Each structure stands twice: as structure tokens, then as C-alpha cells.
Amino acid sequence: xxxxxxxxxxxxxxxxxxxxxxxxxxxxxxxxxxxxxxxxxxxxxxxxxxxxxxxxxxxxxxxxxxxxxxxxxxxxxxxxxxxxxxxxxxxxxxxxxxxxxxxxxxxxxxxxxxxxxxxxxxxxxxxxxxxxxxxxxxxxxxxxxxxxxxxxxxxxxxxxxxxxxxxxxxxxxxxxxxxxxxxxxxxxxxxxxxxxxxxxxxxxxxxxxxxxxxxxxxxxxxxxxxxxxxxxxxxxxxxxxxxxxxxxxxxxxxxxxxxxxxxxxxxxxxxxxxxxxxxxxxxxxxxxxxxxxxxxxxxxxxxxxxxxxxxxxxxxxxxxxxxxxxxxxxxxxxx
Numbered sequence: 001x002x003x004x005x006x007x008x009x010x011x012x013x014x015x016x017x018x019x020x021x022x023x024x025x026x027x028x029x030x031x032x033x034x035x036x037x038x039x040x041x042x043x044x045x046x047x048x049x050x051x052x053x054x055x056x057x058x059x060x061x062x063x064x065x066x067x068x069x070x071x072x073x074x075x076x077x078x079x080x081x082x083x084x085x086x087x088x089x090x091x092x093x094x095x096x097x098x099x100x101x102x103x104x105x106x107x108x109x110x111x112x113x114x115x116x117x118x119x120x121x122x123x124x125x126x127x128x129x130x131x132x133x134x135x136x137x138x139x140x141x142x143x144x145x146x147x148x149x150x151x152x153x154x155x156x157x158x159x160x161x162x163x164x165x166x167x168x169x170x171x172x173x174x175x176x177x178x179x180x181x182x183x184x185x186x187x188x189x190x191x192x193x194x195x196x197x198x199x200x201x202x203x204x205x206x207x208x209x210x211x212x213x214x215x216x217x218x219x220x221x222x223x224x225x226x227x228x229x230x231x232x233x234x235x236x237x238x239x240x241x242x243x244x245x246x247x248x249x250x251x252x253x254x255x256x257x258x259x260x261x262x263x264x265x266x267x268x269x270x271x272x273x274x275x276x277x278x279x280x281x282x283x284x285x286x287x288x289x290x291x292x293x294x295x296x297x298x299x300x301x302x303x304x305x306x307x308x309x310x311x312x313x314x315x316x317x318x319x320x321x322x323x324x325x326x327x328x329x330x331x332x333x334x335x
Contacts, residue, residue, distance in 0.1 A: 051151035057084065059107065059142055070149050073129055075121030092118045092126075103133070107142045110135050116152060128153045169234040171212060172219035180233035183243050184294065190244035190253050190285045193297040194222075194260060197278035197309040199238040206275065213270045214238075214277055225263040227256075241297075250285060250314060257281040257312040265310060280304040281312035 053069025064082040071078045074090055088096055095117035106113045112134040119127050130152045136144035167179030175183070184191075196218060203211035215238065222232050222240065231243035248256065264279035282301025284293045296315040303313040 053149055054146070055149055056144060056146035058144055073127065073149055073151055074119065075123055075125065090119045090121070092120060095119070099131070103145070106133060106135055107145070110137060110142060112147070116156070126153075127151055128156045172216055172234045174219050174222075174240070175231055175233035177233070177235045180231070180235060180241055180243070183231050183233075188243050188245065188286060188293065189247045190283060191293040191297045192242040192244065192253075192257055192260065193235075193282045193294075193301045194240040194242070194264070195280050195301055195305065196238035196240075196264070197280055198276055202275045202277060206273070210270060210273070210275055214268045214275055217268045217270075218264060218277075218279075221263045222260065225259055248285070253283050253285060254312065254314060257283055257314075261310060261312065278310045280309050283312060283314040285314070 051069070051073070053067040053071070053073060055067070055070050056065045057063070062084050064084055064087065066082050068078055071082075074082075074087065076082065088099075091099060099115060099117055102113050102115055112132065114130065114132045116128055116130050119129055121127065128151070130150045131147065132149075133145050133147040135142050136146060167175055167182065169176040196214070199211065199214060202214055215234070218238075218240065219232070219234065222242070226232055226242055227244075227246075229245045231241075231245075233241045233243070235241055242256075242260070244253070244256070260281055261279050264277065267274040267276045269275075280301060282297045282299070282304055284296035284300060286293060300313040300315040304311050307313065
């Protein structure tokens with residue numbers, strides 16, 4: 001057996017130096033681990049406060065990885081690995097369809113996307129999330145999607161409230177002129193302009209409170225009479241409008257107008273009094289040639305008022321003369 005030579009002073013010092021270096025390295029590693037945990041906890045708190053989280057999807061296996069914030073957004077326990085199929089089922093049908101389409105296009109093009117989608121948590125709570133995604137490629141092949149998901153429910157609700165305040169009539173809760181004009185920028189089938197008959201007399205004789213009561217009752221009756229999907233608006237004073245979404249024939253538009261007149265011609269009861277009001281309606285139908293529907297409906301309304309009120313007139317650019325009423329089949333028209 002070979003005898004071990006005792007270390008000299010130089011060898012012992014080298015060992016001491018190496019031990020000290022190892023202890024320093026261990027302390028540095030421990031400090032880095034503490035710092036990493038601190039940064040991770042700080043990031044988790046920050047994302048939780050911002051109601052957001054990070055996510056990624058392996059496109060080869062469809063496996064998902066989420067940060068804690070995404071689990072919280074979807075209302076799922078953090079100890080259960082996320083499953084893409086069940087996660088997709090939390091999106092409402094329209095959002096799910098849109099997400100599937102945008103995601104597929106992004107993978108094909110290799111571009112990212114940002115999309116607002118509506119989800120439903122297991123507890124039945126509806127939330128809007130803003131999803132951002134980036135495509136990661138290897139050798140030109142998409143292999144990963146990653147990005148961020150953030151709860152934007154409150155932001156969108158505030159935006160909707162702001163929009164409603166800007167486009168809603170506070171007295172009747174119908175669309176106001178701004179909302180009406182915004183809708184008319186897109187194609188519509190027809191426009192009905194309504195002017196209350198006898199409103200000025202009620203307002204002048206019984207005061208603005210009685211006038212406001214008549215306006216609110218008019219809005220209520222219009223909601224009951226008009227078709228679902230058509231935009232109802234108060235344009236100001238005693239003028240209302242119905243924007244017709246689906247195509248209608250002149251005969252159907254005339255019947256629609258007559259139904260509105262019948263609904264609005266009944267007196268309004270309030271505070272033990274009866275306020276007699278009625279309505280005149282001007283109709284304009286869209287056609288192959290571009291028309292200023294508002295100007296056409298306004299001309300028809302003017303003709304209806306001139307014909308004795310309580311009736312309608314229809315502007316049809318294809319007819320001669322363009323403003324008519326009595327020849328419309330099945331409609332009762334005065335004048």
C-alpha cells in the first residue's frame with residue numbers, strides 16, 4: 001500500500017481556497033434561486049393584479065401550459081393540467097368559431113393575432129378575455145403558439161356603457177340620433193320616420209312632464225309593435241324612427257306602418273288625465289340605386305302630414321309618382 005504523503009502548507013492552503021470558492025458559489029446559487037423565486041412570485045402577483053396570465057401550446061401535441069393567472073381566468077383548479085378540447089368548450093359558440101378560424105390562419109401565415117373572446121367559467125360566470133398569440137417556428141415549421149390572456153370584461157362593459165350613453169336617448173332608452181346615424185352608415189332595407197300628431201298641444205297645455213310621459217309611452221308601444229332586430233330611435237322632440245333590417249315589399253312596409261299608427265293612436269293615460277295623440281309615418285325603401293333614405297322618408301312623412309295626419313306615405317323610387325299610399329294592397333291609408 002502506497003503511503004500518502006502529508007500535505008504541505010501550500011497544499012492545505014489550496015484546499016482551503018477551493019472550499020471557500022465552493023461555499024461562495026453555493027451562496028451565489030442559493031441567492032440566485034431566492035431571487036428567481038422572488039421574481040416569479042412578484043410576476044405572479046403582478047399578473048394576478050392585472051387579471052392576466054401566460055400560456056403556450058405545443059402544436060405537435062396540442063399540450064397546453066398555463067401560468068396561474070390563466071387558470072384563474074377560466075375558473076379552473078391550478079393542480080389540473082389544462083386540456084385544449086375542454087378549454088375550447090368554455091368559449092361561447094361564436095367566440096369559439098372565430099378563435100378556431102383566426103388561430104388556423106395565424107399558424108398558416110406564421111403571424112400572431114389579438115382577439116377578444118367570451119368564455120363561461122364552470123361556475124356559469126361570463127367573462128371576456130383578450131388573447132394575444134405569437135407563432136414560434138423551427139426550420140420554417142410552426143411548432144408552438146404562446147402569448148398572454150387577460151380579463152377585459154370590465155373594460156368592455158365600460159366601453160359598452162360609454163357607447164350607450166353616447167348613442168342612447170336617456171328619456172326613452174331608445175337609440176338617439178347619433179346611434180341612428182351610425183346605423184344608417186350600413187345598408188338597411190327600409191326606413192320609417194314617425195311624427196306624433198297632437199304632441200305639441202299636449203306639451204303646451206299640460207307641460208313637459210305630460211309630454212315626457214307621452215314620449216316614454218310611445219317608446220314602449222313601439223317596442224311591443226316593431227319587429228325584433230329593427231333599430232328603434234328617438235331623433236329628437238316627437239320624431240321617432242324605425243330602421244328595418246330585413247328586406248320588405250311595399251305592401252309589407254305599408255302594413256308595418258299601419259300597425260305602428262294603430263298602436264300609437266290610442267290616448268295616453270297619466271295622472272288621471274288622457275292625452276290624445278296619434279302618429280304619421282313616412283316610409284322609404286332601399287333599392288338597386290343608392291338613395292338618401294332619410295331624405296326620402298322625410299319627404300314621405302311630410303306628404304303624410306299634409307294628407308291629414310294619422311296616415312302614412314311611402315317613397316318608392318321605382319313608382320310614378322314616387323310617393324304613394326292608396327294603391328298599396330292590403331293597407332289602410334287615409335288621404
